[in-house]
Amino acid sequence: MExxxxxxxxxxxxxYTxxxxSEEDLNTILECALNAPSGSNKQSTKIVVVQEPEKIKLLSDLNAAIMGTKGDPFYGAPTVCLIVAPVDPGYDGTPKYDLNPVKDGSxxxxxxxxxAFAIGAGSCWINRCKEMLELPEGQAIMKELGLEGYQGVGCCILGYPAKAPAPKKIKEGRIMRY
Known part of the structure; x- marks a missing residue:
């Protein structure tokens, strides 16, 4: 696709179906992700790929709890990617959330x-990654992965679409010239 x-x-x-x-499609998506621009070309973001159903269920439950619901915020997608970025500690040792890594993660x-769309796969940005990974269970996951000092930016779910997406209506008046 152009x-x-x-x-x-x-x-x-x-x-999702x-x-x-497929590994080929996942690797293509991840390669494109790694080629995204980053401030000062630091390339400091990391991507945690989760495909085991029981781990996805744990993450889904954490994310849903933050929303105050029991539903699946990952919509049954078979792959969940956690995009994380480093936290810049302030001079007093408390976390100071540096904005460049978060923007880079975005x-x-x-x-x-x-x-994903270009190769026929589906995706959706799921919020609450930061809050999810700040929970005790999320902190345990981050520690297990050796990602202490990182914060969640967002989750990107991946899979194959069960139906074609609806056309988008573009709101008027969003472009201003100065």
């Missing part, structure tokens, strides 16, 4: 979503 077409027609996917994304997720 880049401009993908950028203009990509939509979030919230209904349940079929696991670009990573955008690249993942466009890449």
């Amino acid at each position: 880049a401009i077409e993908a950028l203009k027609t990509r939509r979030s996917c919230r209904t 349940g079929q696991q994304i 670009l990573v997720i955008g690249a993942m979503q466009t890449a």
Whole structure:
């Protein structure tokens, strides 16, 4: 798919077939993510790929608890990617959330979503990654992965769409010229 077409027609996917994304497709999406721009080319973000159903269920339950619901915020997607960025400690030792790594992580997720759409896969940005990973269970996961000192930016779910996305209506008046 042509880049401009993908950028203009990509939509979030919230209904998946349940079929696991192929390694080839996943690697293509991850390669595009790693090529996303980053401030001062630091490339400090990391991507945690989760495909084991029981681990996805744990993450889904944590994310849902933050929302105050019992539903699945990952919409049954067979792959969940956690995009994390380093926390910059302030001079007094307390966490100071440096904005560049968070912005860099946002670009990573955008690249993942466009890449997924371009190859026929579906994706959706899921919020509450930061809050989820700050919970005791999330902190345990981060410690197990050796990612202490990192914060959640967002979750990017991946899979194959169960149905075609609906066309998007673009709101008027969003472009201003000065």
